[in-house]
Amino acid sequence: MKYLFLGLMSFLAILAQMIGGKNFFLFNFLDLSLILVAYWAVYRNRMQSLFVGSLAGLLLDAAMGWPLGYNGFGKTLAAFLIGQSWKKFNTSDQTWVRFSIIAASSWLSSLGILGLFWLMERSTSGMFLGASLLQAFITAAVAVIVFAGLDSYRRTQMHKVH
């Protein structure tokens, strides 16, 4: 049941991205599924975030019309990096640390895909790197804002309880 829920969340994130991307150009530089992976790694369960990454990646590949595996590989790598870095560094209220971890994970995910492109002899270019860097910054900025909002909400709820 839990994994069905994970699948549904990944599916909805990709749908939201497709709809948003059609209506707002800049939305195409936001990686919603990576934000979902980061959310799962940070607030839920690091191990499950690996499955979220894999599944979201496979769904993304299907939606993009790519062979399955490229985004699954990239997002799994990103989930691992986020999970391990978040634990290692003190990220509480450290906006720049959070930003750097998510941006680096997003870019690593893109680099992973680029590496696979190269291995599979599919054509790529430097432009992909530039665009994925921009995507990493935008995704990290949005994720940091969302997580700050979530933390603030949680703190308010805890104050109410006490």
Added chain:
Amino acid sequence: MSSELNAKPNKERALLVTIPLLILHLALLSLQIENPSGTLVFKSWVLAAQAPVLALSTSVTNGIRQLWTGYVWLVGARRENRELQQTVQRLSMLNRSYEQVRQENARLRRLLALNESIAYDTIGARVIARTPGFLANVIYIDRGSRDGVQPDAPVLCGDGIVGRTVLVFRNQSQVQLITNPDASVGVMLERTRTPGVLRGSGQPLLDLVYVSNTEDVVEGDVVLSSGLDGVFPKGFVLGKVIESRKGNTVFREIKVQPGIDFFRIEEVSVILPQSESGIQNME
């Protein structure tokens, strides 16, 4: 197994899950090299699940747009301005909506002209979604098998060739754009009639390949479909050469700028299958 996993440090446990998952993805990719259609079932499920939501979202978005331009904006203007300013704003708003209608009309006219200029049965379609991410290599249209669309049908717009249908559902189809790394089109140069193959690269520019170093190719040369690939009809514009230089092999390295802004396509025409004989006759 789970107790063994729990006994290990967190990082090691994470690696024990990450590495098999990564290998799984690599294996999946390797399998698809030999059998590209092996994953079509999974893709079809995903897209079939997405299709109704995408269609609904298009209707909702259009409804909100109409509500915004036709009512909410007007209420906001009333609050902010006096009567005269209000009238001016309403008129300018109307003017904008007329401008949108005019632009849509112009686009549809071009499509209609296109439909009339080609000897095939075509059907108009609206773009309902595009792929997530900055590399827009696939779009979705609101026509499917119910409308007679079949896989591998050429998709065109007023500015030239858009791509071909890959997966067709009852009411929607997935269209692979010519910029997709898996897409290629048989082409020729308008000026010299030099043949070649135009290949997508997953980025805005296309690669024109298999053109010999001895051929005369210059910037600005118009690239047309040759009709030799058996999918796309002959004589449609695909773009212009923006870079051409001698390559290290026997072939030139040529970059082509597509004639279409793929992020802004709203309406397209799909060639219906019964006209395939028409394509051959034309050639």
